[in-house]
Amino acid sequence: AAGVIQSPRHLIKEKRETATLKCYPIPRHDTVYWYQQGPGQDPQFLISFYEKMQSDKGSIPDRFSAQQFSDYHSELNMSSLELGDSALYFCASRRQGSYEQYFGPGTRLTVT
Amino acid sequence: DAKTTQPTSMDCAEGRAANLPCNHSTISGNEYVYWYRQIHSQGPQYIIHGLKNNETNEMASLIITEDRKSSTLILPHATLRDTAVYYCIVRPFAGGTSYGKLTFGQGTILTVHP
DSSP states (O other): OOOOOOSSSEEEETOOOOOOOOOOEEETOOOEEEEOOTTOOOOOEEEEEEEEEEEEEOOOOOOEEEETTSSEEEEEESSSOGGGEEEEEEEEOOTTTTTTEEEOOOOEEEEE | OOBBOSEEEEEOOOOOOOOEEEEEETTOEEEEEEEEOOOOOOOOOEEEEEEESOOOSSOEEEEEESSSEEEEEETTTGGGGOOOOEEEEEEEOOTTSSSSSOOOOEEEEEEEEO
C-alpha cells in the first residue's frame, strides 16, 4: 500500500540558511500534519492543512511557513535556521472522517 | 485534550503479553483514547482507539475501565519488534478539521527481551 513520502530524508544546513521539506500524502488523503521531534523529545505538532487551507496551528516558529498545494502535497519552509531547529520532522496524512493518521519516515534536519 | 499519565518504562519477555496502562482521569465524554507507538526514530504508528467499549484489532486489544478514567493496551504475544515508545493520547474524535492533531506526552518505553 502507498505510504506517506517525505523528501529529502536527510538534510544538512548551516545556521541562517533556509530549508524546504516536502511531504506527499497517501492518495485521497486530504489532510496533512507536520510534527517536529527534537533529540530525546516527543513529537510536537506544528501545523496542519485540510483541503489546502490551514486548519490548525501549534508551536510553529514565525520563521517557519507551510502550505498545501492543489495536488495535496505540502511543503514546510524554514528560514534563518538555528541550531535548535535540528530535529526529525514528520509529516502525517489522514482522510477526513477516518480515525488514524499515517506518518511518513521523517526528514532528519541537522543545522551546523 | 485530557492529560494522560503512563509509566516511563516497562519490560516484557518475548512471547508473553505486554500490558501497558494509561491514566486519563480528566477525560471528557466526547474524547476517545488513542494509542500510537514509535519504533526508534521511525514515524509514529497508529495501533488502536476506543471510546468506552473494549476494542481489538490485529495488533492489540484496548481495555477501557467503566468510568473511562484509565485504560490498558494489551499486546497479546510480544515480539522483539514490539520494542518501542507507546503513546496514549486522549482527544475528541477527528471529525472536524481542528481536531486531528496529536498531542504526544511522555509515553512508555517498552522493551521486549528474549
